[in-house]
Amino acid sequence: MTWPVDTADLGARLDLRNDRVSDSDALRQHRTIVEILRRLGHQPGIVLADEVGMGKTFVALGVAMIAALADRGKRPVVIMVPSSLHEKWPRDFAVFKERVIKRAGDTSLRAEPVASALDFFRLIDSEAKSRPRIIFLKHGAFHVQNIDQWVRLALIKRAISGMHLGEKRSALPRFAAGLLRTKSSYNDPELFAKLLRIPNRDWRHVINDHYKDRQLTETPVPEAIQKVLDSSDIDVAGLRDCLRDLPARESVSIDERLERARHAINDALRTMWPSTLAKVRFRSPLLILDEAHHLKNPATRLASLFVTDDAREDAGTITGALEGSFERMMFLTATPFQLGHHELLNVIGRFRGVAWKTLSQGTKQEFETELASLGTTLDRAQHRAAELDKRWSSLRPEDVAGPNDGEPSVEDWWRDTASNPSTRPERIQIVMRAFEQARNAMKEAEAPLRKWVIRHVRDPVLPNTSVPRRSRQVGRAISLSPDGSGGLPVGDEALLPFLLAARAQAIVVREGLRAGRATFAEGLASSYEAFLETRRGEPVHEDEEEAAKTFASDKFVSRYVEKLAAALPDEAAYAQHPKIAPLVTRVLDLWRHREKVVVFCHYRETGRAIVRHLSAAMEKQLWSDAAQKFELKYADVRKAVIDFGARFDTDGGMRQPLDDELTRRLALYAELNDEEREQVHDVVRRFVRTPLFVARYFDIRARSGKETLQVAFDTRDLSGVALGEKIDGFLKFIARRCSPRERHDYLDALVRMQPGIRGETQRDIDDDLSQMKSINVMPNIRLANGLVKQETRQRLMLAFNTPFFPEVLVASSVLAEGVDLHLSCRHVIHHDLSWNPSTLEQRTGRVDRIGAIAETVAKPIEVFLPYVGGTQDEKQFRVVMDRERWFQVLMGADYRTDESFTEKAAERIPLPMAAAKALAFDLSVRSACDGPKHEESPTGAKQAT
Structure with a gap:
């Protein structure tokens, strides 16, 4: 047993501070790790629900590390993650290991990603000394479709055992590859013939002898599978019939017979798999599960893994396969209040699947009783919140009008009304009484909920400054010279x-x-x-x-x-178009000021349209600006700029000064090897020579290479950062903050990014821009939607985080979760809104994260929310802004989007910010040395509690 865990020396073992994490964020993360470990000492689980971009991953890795190293049996901690994040977690762990772990003995901690349950079982079968202490496992790893060719071959072998096949037995290896549908190089009939003759436990040695250049490190057939194959818990009668029907040699019906046999194999696997999972007996000190909102429905495959008595949504049940395997559970989610409170209880209810004997206090029955009590309290809070919502809907603009029927100021009205509600009309007093009842009910529910959920919200100002963390620009504010407030006009x-x-x-x-x-x-x-x-x-x-x-x-x-x-x-x-035109103008202005920007949109056609219109406008602006700047005719400037770029080639006059400057800057980083240094030289040279860089940074009329280069490197962007400082920051980042693997990925992404114009522009076959062959897409503008392969999207994300291309990223919801876009960008435009406020928050969270460039330059993250006035767009804006305030009050609110509902919702009086804060749960971790908590009163004033 691992728990409780001693955290007295945690400060000497972990140091979360670095040049990209503020001291306050590092302290919060440290406290959260300590508190989670403390709570797991006496309760089955905890939900960490910090807002997007606050470093939940590093907190989880800190907890995982301590739990893994504290386990006397050297059993692995399991971290289950969505498929889209299966590569990201190991990368983050490499950084964590290198930058956060301080005690020499702890740095030997080894972690491994595992894609399937079979690979997981193989690791479990291995000796403790050779097992990783942390295993990253995909959410869908336990699905039957992940069973590989070795287990399928073992199943075939089990089926033909004792059968009289005659010459068909010797012919079977020839058809094995077709039966297994294996595209790997392990498909030699001679190998299959050997494996069908020997015990399964000897397969690895035979396979490795057969293929000297492809060595298996684990047994092909895990022990759990072997136990089922050796038992009578498997029905192979249908498979036996199909195998008996296979011919001894090729025939016209062979494909049809093979297909029937494949179906029979799958049927047998579906009956075998639950028995296999039931026979797996492993123990782990801790399960950490990311994106835990996927557990909200107990009947789903993932949720039912942990509890036996839940109904399944399909046949082939795997219910309770992991029940009792973990001593403790830790769930991560950024959107706990997007769930209804019953769904949140379902998530917490997964804790009933822990190994209860490892808890020194509390029983499963006591947990059930406590969970039921929490449900009753949350029911009451939700009822009061819903009643307030109903009463609030009765308010009309005239109720909150300012003096002399002026422009309504909801915040001022709320402050005046809350300070003396008795002077207001009775129907407003009814609203205020509903507010007080809801507030009291929420505070009553907060105490028991704090035991199970930890949640921090980000500070509204940047670390160690009074600068607002975000600057929200709504409606026509996206225009460079907005004419008043409100939405964008329709021409x-x-x-x-x-x-x-x-x-x-x-x-x-x-x-x-x-x-x-x-x-x-x-x-x-x-x-x-x-x-x-x-x-x-x-x-x-x-x-x-x-x-x-x-x-x-x-x-x-x-x-x-x-x-x-x-x-x-x-x-x-x-x-x-009324919204496309100002968007293009704004993005162009940011680009001219050397800033990066990410644009989010729902519609694929809109994404393509933005890329098309922006590319055309940018190319025109590029040459127009260059002609004016260099005092050249428009017809001549293109050649002059391209010719200057050619000076970065060998003996061109700019090549040597650039190489000398980069060599000088690289001298600070002994962490980079010669090959990586050469890649840096190549990457920087390829990008700075492109017309898109030359026209903005260089004076093509100058002759002195060194001086011209220095002027370019001193050119600053809108954030006040010079190009030379950006390159220095990039070098420091890849040298000292990236693991060797991560460094390789960044440099590889940049090497594969084509920086040229027109004919040099790369269009990957998996890039959605390939559909725009007749359009000259600028190489610094890229589109990332669901039609772009994940590998390509990953490269775009990495390159976007550098000072180089792409400079404009137009993205759909595929980049709204689980990616980082914050290292070089502080401008995000929500071109298309969403009816769900959490979607907007997830998108903004891509650039609003710990270590964001906004923190480095002490300038706000600019969030644009354009909408077209007097249209459906404005209605959607008003609805989602209202919902944003109610987001953490009405848990799991039904975000209806039908016209009849949203028509009324758009006319609602928005909930004042002070009221929303007073109603929200406070589930943060606080230390005794923090002093009294300052809570927002209903009027917006701060009160010590």
């Missing part, structure tokens, strides 16, 4: 389409058509290109959950939509 050329869209929406609302949503109106507000897709009624954006709710119009609405399509401007004018 005369676009007025008719938007009027027709509004008319069609009015019919949807009036008729209540199938409680649907007029996605054609959302598409129109996004881009003309997106509208042309949504009018067909097809889900064309990346969010599958929202796609399922899209609206299918009736014949009356269809008439308006057809008229709308006919009223669209000419395709040549699509770049002048």
